[in-house]
Amino acid sequence: MHIVLVSSGQPSANPRLVKEAVTYSEAGYAVTVVYCPLSPWADAYDRALFKKYASIKWVRAGYHSTEQKALYVFARLRQKFYQYLFRAGIHNAFTAVRSMSLFTQELISAAKRIKGDVYAGHNLSALPAVVDAAHMHRVPAIFDFEDFHRGEDQEGSLHWIKTKIVEDQYSSLLHHATTASPLITAAYAQLYPSVKFTTINNCFSIRYLQSALRLHDTTRLKLFWFSQFVGKKRGLETIIEAIGKTGQKNISLTLLGNCSEDIKAYFVSFANEKGLAEDQLLFMPAVAEESIPSIAAAHDLGLACEIPHVVNREICLTNKIFLYLLAGNAILFSNTEAQTLFYKSYPETGTIYPHDNAxxxxxxxxxxxxxxxxxxxxxxxxxxxxxxxxxxEAEQQQLLKLVSDL
Known part of the structure; x- marks a missing residue:
């Protein structure tokens, strides 16, 4: 069986896509990944990834911002044209699909050119490509709703309208769908009752498991947070404010991820305002995924500090939680619906707190x-x-069963 995975982003920027591709490949399936070059910071990580998993065929669709500048500029202008039409009130599947991503047309064409036995998509912009290619070759289409996409913005916003149009146009044509949290499964199952949904938690490989609990300096309490990008309104302000309110100088926070100088200056200023000393707020640059668990393990508490400012943040289950488990971190959960549900099932893994109460x-x-x-x-x-x-390794069994049952 040949499985074609399709994503509108880069592999290294989507760990869930990579885990799925490797799972299928190691299970003996032929695997092709079609992706778009949207994140130049991920290029070096991608090259290492492609070398490591040479048995997977990696196919680029779209134009690189530095290697193919003219075509990249063309794609940007094309997207802006369709975005203009959508903002002007032309709300249909044609304008919605083409304004959603830089390389929608290239992704659809590339997916159709590859003959697969099943097509599986990641990132909402890849949904049309997966459905169209599967329909053309008369095979099943699967899609992974890692997030509740229409819930990523306020109801009635242009993003919400666009997302709803795309989801309504293509979701009911799927053979099966997966999500990354039980509450996202429930939300989509209510919208598309004809589609079977399966929750696949956003876990990491057991290879990341720390062999033993590290004994830390008992005079310091070390907090840890990671993401691809460090940014505002991620719950970090409440964490910093809370550290300041303790009045203790032996509590520190490490932020790992790509961080612009402006964002770094913002958090340094905010921390200073809240009374933190210079050594209480630390920054680490983004690293390869496999390096994060050992870094996390050098800390005491992992932060799952989501702010439920939109529906998706309320019902998603961040992959941070599952990395912290493998690293041996106690977890601080903000009280979103999804994290509250997880915490109630596993209360001995950490503590839950009101997301806005420092x-x-x-x-x-x-x-x-x-x-x-x-x-x-x-x-x-x-x-x-x-x-x-x-x-x-435990979670992937559901995915393998799903494919074997097709």
Missing amino acids: EELAVILQRYAQDRQLLNRQRATALLLGKTFFNW
Whole structure:
């Protein structure tokens, strides 16, 4: 069986896509990944990835911003034209699809040129390509709704309207769909009852499991957060404010990810305003995914500090949680619906807090700083849960069964 995976982004910018591709390849399937070059920062990581997984065929659709400047500029102007039409009130599938991504047309063409036995998509902009290619070759189409896409903005916004048009046009034509949280599954199943949805948690490989719980300096409490990009309104302001409210200088926060000088200056200024010393807020540049668990393991608490400012943030289950488990971090969960549901099922992995209440969070941080027994017990529970249940080797079995049943 030949499985064709289609994404409107780069592989290294989508760990879930890579995990799925590697899973299928290691299970003996022929795998092709069609992707678009949207993230120049990921180029070096992609080259290493392609070399590591040479048995997977990697096909680029679209134009690189530096290697093919003229064609890239053309694609940008083309997208802006369709975005103008959409803003002008021409709301249909044609304008919605073409204004959503730089390389929609190239992605559809590339997917259609490759004969597959099943097409599987990642990122909403790839949904039309997956459905169109599967229809052309008369084979099943699968799509991974990692997020609740229409819930990424306020209802009635242009983004919401565009997303709804694309989802309504193509989702009911899928043979099967996956999501990254039980509440996203419930939301999409209600919208498209004819489609079967399966929750595939955003776990990481058990190869990332730390062999033993690291014993840390008991005089310091070290917090950790990571993402591809460090930015505002990710819940970090509440964390920093809470650290300041404790009045303790032995609590530090490390932020790992691509960070512009403006954003760094913003957080340094904010931390200074809240009373943090210079060594209490640390920045680390983005690293390869496989390097993150060992870095996280050098810290005590992992932060899952989502802010539910839109529906998607309320019901998504961030992949950070599953990496923290493998790293042996106790977890601070903000009280989104999805994270509350997870925390209630596994309360010994950390503590939940109101996402907008720095004072209550400060009390929690002080308790951890004073009670190492509690902290290490939760860290050990997290590590055990990652080892026995929440790892990709366990989670991927659902994905393999899904494909084998097609």
